[in-house]
Amino acid sequence: MNFQKGVNRWILHCFGMAPSMNKTDRTHRFMEEAIELAQACDCSKEEVLLLVDYVYGRPAGEIHQEIGGVMNTLAALSTAHGIDMLDAGEAEIDRCWLNTEKIRAKNAAKPDFSPLPGKSEDAA
Numbered sequence: 001m002n003f004q005k006g007v008n009r010w011i012l013h014c015f016g017m018a019p020s021m022n023k024t025d026r027t028h029r030f031m032e033e034a035i036e037l038a039q040a041c042d043c044s045k046e047e048v049l050l051l052v053d054y055v056y057g058r059p060a061g062e063i064h065q066e067i068g069g070v071m072n073t074l075a076a077l078s079t080a081h082g083i084d085m086l087d088a089g090e091a092e093i094d095r096c097w098l099n100t101e102k103i104r105a106k107n108a109a110k111p112d113f114s115p116l117p118g119k120s121e122d123a124a
Helices: 003-015 023-040 045-056 063-080 085-098 100-108
Strands: none
Touching (some): 003 085, 003 100, 063 085
């Protein structure tokens, strides 16, 4: 099974069809993880906010091309840090399977119609 299909299998198992296909929530969760990665790589909040202003000062891109751009820059970032991105992704989906109930609880605690995640200290 390819990586994307494996992640989709877990998302459907954990949340069900409608939440798994909620484009807004998937976007918010992606942004949360992207910001956490930037933070882990020592990117400051000020740098992130400068980049937000820069990006939102330009016309929106096309989703297919931007996904390709994310994948290319993630591969380059992973290489710069000496990390195999597929190994990291597979380790994370394994961790998600082990923590499905905690992740469900965190999701259930999420404020309605908010991009913010649920508040649960021990949730994944």
